[in-house]
Amino acid sequence: MTMQENTGKDPEATFYQAAIIGGGLAGLSLSILLSKSGYSVAVFEKEKYPFHKVCGEYISLESWGFIEALGLKLENFHLPLIKKLCVSSPGGNKLETDLDLGGFGISRYLLDDELSKLAIQCGVKIYEQTKITGLHFGNDQFTVSASGIKIKSAVTIGCFGKRSNLDVKWMRPFVKKKAGKLNNYIGVKYHIRIHSPVDTISLHNFKNGYCGISAIEDGKHCLCYLTTAHNLSSNNNSIPDMEKNVLRKNPFLEKIFSEADFLYKSPETISQISFTKKSQVENHVLMAGDAAGMITPLCGNGMSMGLQAAKIAHGCIDDFLQQKTNRPGMERNYTQSWNRQFKKRLYYGRLIQSFFGKEWITNKFIAGLKYFPGLSAVLIRSTHGKPF
Numbered sequence: 001m002t003m004q005e006n007t008g009k010d011p012e013a014t015f016y017q018a019a020i021i022g023g024g025l026a027g028l029s030l031s032i033l034l035s036k037s038g039y040s041v042a043v044f045e046k047e048k049y050p051f052h053k054v055c056g057e058y059i060s061l062e063s064w065g066f067i068e069a070l071g072l073k074l075e076n077f078h079l080p081l082i083k084k085l086c087v088s089s090p091g092g093n094k095l096e097t098d099l100d101l102g103g104f105g106i107s108r109y110l111l112d113d114e115l116s117k118l119a120i121q122c123g124v125k126i127y128e129q130t131k132i133t134g135l136h137f138g139n140d141q142f143t144v145s146a147s148g149i150k151i152k153s154a155v156t157i158g159c160f161g162k163r164s165n166l167d168v169k170w171m172r173p174f175v176k177k178k179a180g181k182l183n184n185y186i187g188v189k190y191h192i193r194i195h196s197p198v199d200t201i202s203l204h205n206f207k208n209g210y211c212g213i214s215a216i217e218d219g220k221h222c223l224c225y226l227t228t229a230h231n232l233s234s235n236n237n238s239i240p241d242m243e244k245n246v247l248r249k250n251p252f253l254e255k256i257f258s259e260a261d262f263l264y265k266s267p268e269t270i271s272q273i274s275f276t277k278k279s280q281v282e283n284h285v286l287m288a289g290d291a292a293g294m295i296t297p298l299c300g301n302g303m304s305m306g307l308q309a310a311k312i313a314h315g316c317i318d319d320f321l322q323q324k325t326n327r328p329g330m331e332r333n334y335t336q337s338w339n340r341q342f343k344k345r346l347y348y349g350r351l352i353q354s355f356f357g358k359e360w361i362t363n364k365f366i367a368g369l370k371y372f373p374g375l376s377a378v379l380i381r382s383t384h385g386k387p388f
Helices: 025-036 061-070 108-121 165-170 229-233 239-245 251-259 302-321 327-353 359-369 373-382
Strands: 014-021 041-044 058-060 081-088 094-105 125-127 132-138 141-146 149-158 185-193 200-206 209-215 221-228 268-273 285-287
Touching (some): 014 025, 014 141, 025 061, 041 141, 058 061, 061 094, 061 302, 132 165, 149 302
Parallel strands (some): 081 200, 149 285
Antiparallel strands (some): 058 094, 081 094, 132 141, 141 149, 185 221, 185 268
């Protein structure tokens, strides 16, 4: 069945075998996989490529082979390879260790744009600057409405990130949670130029938050931090005030903020971030990427999880479209496969997050890890996977 064919139930609606809401890493990589398998695919993205988004922009090397298999030759971009980790506490304690597998740095501005171009080359229809206004499931198919566009699809996948209007409309449980240890965070990101080792990712902790810094393409570094909404509100809702009064109490961050050349006029920001558990299927929509579950950025592996979730979803959707399983079977298989791959990582991510809230706990935890170097390796391995 091609995208030009019609279901016969609505002659005005174009039919796609798969509709993907959100054109980030999970959405774009899934669209490429499905299109290469011969299916008609539409992707809805509310922004226009290329664009910046709040993200740590470090990818574990477990994803390198998968991205290249999609058709994107990463070696052409001369990306920095990251083999070391540096973690500091608010009081100035520092821990340095090697990363067993390591990772590489690339901006979402570059990576998402290149993947979108590749998707189009593969035959994917991408609707940019298009916001979903309606999504209905009935008669075993979806009706997707967006900015004057209406399509039908056999399968719909939600790859719309950390929080969207659909999450609120559906009143997913994490949306209704009161502010606590695992939700109501804000994220802030800059690109900077600074003299810093390109083979090292640094995580600098401060009161109720932490800041990651790692090299990306073109001699730039990504500086991205996560903190509580309370930290911002208690500093007059001013990001500069919060950075001055909270982040820069860490001597390592004071040095970075003093010496770096900040390349944005203003940072990219996002609010209402939640690390609480999410469902992998909602109203028959398969969830992938941060929409399915978000690992704490401290663990540095969310981008790889989004890419691997796309691979898992592709296998389940392929079986369904080939009528090897029914819809309940597809949804069950996807949920089970997703949890088998990521449930433990998310658990350990939340556990590690709990050590980095109070200043005194963070200071003691990092100081203690110096005497137990094997423990840091175990923690890193528990939040990372293997090449897929």
